[in-house]
Amino acid sequence: MNQSKSGSAAKPFKKRNYKPMIITLSIVLISAIGLLSGRRNQPPFEAFDITILPLLNAIFNCFTFLFLVIALVAIMKRKIKVHQTFIYAAFATTFLFLLSYVSYHFLAQSTSFGGKGVLAGIYYFVLITHIILAAAIVPLALTTVTRAWNMENERHKKIARWTMPIWLYVSFTGVLVYVMISPYY
Numbered sequence: 001m002n003q004s005k006s007g008s009a010a011k012p013f014k015k016r017n018y019k020p021m022i023i024t025l026s027i028v029l030i031s032a033i034g035l036l037s038g039r040r041n042q043p044p045f046e047a048f049d050i051t052i053l054p055l056l057n058a059i060f061n062c063f064t065f066l067f068l069v070i071a072l073v074a075i076m077k078r079k080i081k082v083h084q085t086f087i088y089a090a091f092a093t094t095f096l097f098l099l100s101y102v103s104y105h106f107l108a109q110s111t112s113f114g115g116k117g118v119l120a121g122i123y124y125f126v127l128i129t130h131i132i133l134a135a136a137i138v139p140l141a142l143t144t145v146t147r148a149w150n151m152e153n154e155r156h157k158k159i160a161r162w163t164m165p166i167w168l169y170v171s172f173t174g175v176l177v178y179v180m181i182s183p184y185y
Helices: 019-037 052-076 080-107 117-149 153-184
Strands: none
Touching: 019 080, 019 117, 052 080, 052 153, 080 117, 080 153, 117 153
């Protein structure tokens, strides 16, 4: 029997099934963003200057990228608590990004990229890969963190090898997309 230092029996760890939550959150988030991207020609929102929201999106993406880099370095140095702290920070800034992103796309009219030639090709390549991988990162990040919560360390490491570079790419290209389209807001 397992006993703690105080002499009481330790409770066995029970894994939880997070799959329904991951599926539900992924479908809701991706659907909401997809529906908002399809909105066109709504009347302009004039209560405040909403063009500040894309800048906030870029700032949140920048912080997410930095937090992920710190988390990656921490886990490479086997500093698990530091890694966890910065992964949770990355989730927090990603959540704030999502709030800002959804608010902006609910309130704003669509902004078109005005560049031409090679620059337009680069912009659309970055944008399309960013969108596809941003949709993929929702279930990937949630699955990765829930495997850690369930102490499935080997399975966590296996999926984290995919999740981390994709999430880094998505957060970095989110900033890049903002920098490229910001002159056209």
